[in-house]
Amino acid sequence: MSLTKTDKTIIVTIWNKIAPQADSIGTETLERLFFSYPQTKTYFPHFDLSHGSAQLHGHGTKVVNAIGDAVKSIDNISTALSKLSELHAYILRVDPVNFKLLSHTFLVTVAARFPADFTAEAHAAWDKFLSIVSSVLTEKYR
């Protein structure tokens, strides 16, 4: 699975549209994750996950900024996210199934906020992109 030129153009265009709302998109993505998939909360016993929590906001920002980093280095996601990949493999060890869940709630958030821009083509490109990001983050797991 690799990104075509068209995919990349779409991904960057959408990113530029959503970047100004990156913080709140990150928070909403995580809130949706914890509501729909409560088992994901097991990775955050040390967090206050209530609505409006500073930790939730901070972590959401971190996650979306990392997605932004991948967009900015779309031709070399592996290198751009190398440190994050190691972090997930050796320290965090989040089960790979959860990357699909997070990708899904990110797409739901974007769809809800940018209905006109989230065309079927944009949906397909971003689903692919997040799938690749997830692969990069799990590539050092074993």
Add this chain to the structure above:
Amino acid sequence: MVHLSGEEKGYINAIWSKVSIDQTGAEALGRLLIVYPWTSRFFDHFGDLSSAKSVMGNAKVQGHGAKVLTSFGDAVKNMDNLKGTFAKLSELHCDKLHVDPENFKLLGNILVICLAEHFGKEFTPEVQAAWQKLVAGVATALAHKYH
């Protein structure tokens, strides 16, 4: 066996009452074929599915999407008995259609995204969570009679 609280059923019904079944059904099936092109393996007889444009404009996709979502309406009417409601359809998908149940999960998530797109802010995390439970329950019910 999915258990939905009164509140969750309320969320689901509130959204469902405003859904245009034909339009959303076509949208959901179309997006399934575009986002996960390998799902077209079940629809070789539908004609041109080679591009996003041709998929969305394909009359057979639109018709079938409407059919699928109409059937989903039975789920909304029978949230406490999804397995019973979809028993016959489950057998059909296994014995005649030979559909990998993984596809039910894919379509369920695509439907959730379509609803998010249509309802925006109204599709809150709580509302989404209720819908995720329902689509998961439907997927399980449709796979229940597989052998």
